[in-house]
Amino acid sequence: MKWFLTRLLAGAAAVAVVLVGIGVLLAAQYSGKPAAWAVSQGTDAVWVDSADDADALRALLDTGAVDTVYLFAGKIDAEGGVSATDDLRPLVEGYPDVRALAWLRHATEGSSLLETRFDREARERLAPSVAGAAEGYAGVHLEIRPVRVNDPSVPELMDLVHEELPEDAVLSVLAHHVELAPGGRIPSFVMNGEEKYWSKGYLARVARHADEVVLPGTDPGMPADAMDGGFTVRQVTESVAALRTRDDMTIRFGVPSGEQAATVLAGIRLGMTEAEAPEQMRLGVSLSDPADLPLYTAGWLG
Template sequence: MRWLLTRVLAGLAALAVLLVGAAALLGYQFTGEPAPWAASQGADAAWVGSWEDTGALDALLTTGGVNTLYVYAGDIGADGSVEREPGTADLLSWLAAEHPDVRALAWLRHVTEGSSLVRDRFDEEAGATLAAGAAEVAADGFAGLHLEIRPVTVNDPSVPDLMGVVREALGEDAVFSVQAQHVELVPGGRVPSFVTEGEEKYWSAGYLDRVTEHADEVVLPGVGADMPMDVLYGGFMVRQVTEGVGALADRDEVTVRFGLPAHTSGDWGPVEDTESIGTALTGIRLGMTRVEPPEGMTLGVALYVADEADAEDLAAYTAGWLLS
């Protein structure tokens, strides 16, 4: 018993050292001044969950920084079936009339719980069903597809395979956007989270590259970081940029976006006090300054979600990213 207790305490001590080291790393990352060029490239996006009132969305689009919307178009079942969200045609009509230069992608999501380490997230039959259904939705007035599937465990082979099948079903003319999970802050850093939470919060850089191989656009979320302090959240966003850009640096042409927390209702995920648009943008700009993205890579941000963004969020986006 004493031997076991000693081993447990040693393990806890090692974990504590790891956490302290990670906190120090993140705090250090969130220092310095971003370069003047590290700002909007006019290729930003926003998720849209509701469109009964388009006031907040209209205010955001009027800034001119957002050219893409991920319009909630339905949920994906475990068998790959797609349950459509009604009324998307109304928003598409509004966009065509009021903001014709903004393209809309069909946002389909599969959000569940647990690991896909032992059982793949989608088997071959479910993947074929999903690909066909997603292509049908995307062709219904949208410019393409934005796909969100989580959580997915690193090395689950079904999801990279699925992305290839979806790409083929969409065709080459449609825009294919993939929402990734957070990339691990340091190599191997995903393991403690997986052990304690029982599901994968982080992806390795290599798995991020594999999953998004067929995507035109990749989105790394800026919410759900679970950082206890805003300075750590800022450092977290710096690392998302440097690690994410590094993982995808060999792509010929790709757009990479980083999420901004603008959700307030909790309908689309937990609201965390330490996460703000201002802190996220400072972290993103610092990350861009340090990594210097390669030619052919376009960087942007994406507001989560546009219909819940208030005037304070809009002011933070305008001042911190559009620099106006």
């Protein structure tokens, strides 16, 4: 028993040392000065789930920097059905240069190393339902979480949805955070019981048929601002590296609401400076709350 406890404590100490080392490296990445060009390129977006956001949304759209709005349009169930919600498209009337995407969400708790998120019947039922829900929109934005790395059902679903949508429709997907180092997602999976991170390879696999990818901006799980900032820098550089061959891709980085937004925006700018994205790749942000206009203006519009 004493031997076991000794080994257990030694293992815990080793993990603690690794975590401290990661923290130091992340904090170090959140340093330096971003390039002057690392600001809005006019390809930003915002999530909107309620008509209550109408006034704040108009003020945000008046900046001219937001070209895409994800309007919550329905929930996806495990069997592949879509439950539609109130039509929010009137919120973007009067803004002809702004695209409205139907935001469809499937969010649950827990994920398995063996089970897929959607079985074959659910995928085949869901693809035409997604296309139907996106009628009248410029395309669709899929939020499906959590999804384990190497789950084949989500890339296959993206393929089916791509085939169902009109040729000029936009297909956008909300990804998971990219693991900071190969295999780094495994400790998180063990501790949390669900997938929080994707490998770069799986991100590229899911995005194969997507036009746009959004990285989450919430819950980085870091205990200090400098680590939050460094984590964000890594999200930018790793996602650009994963999708570098897709030089026509749009990648957006989610921005949380509240005080943390300033840190994340600064990290995105530093990440853009470091990432050296292909010339045709478009990088932007996606706001979680339209009311964060002051932070967006100060930290991103340049």
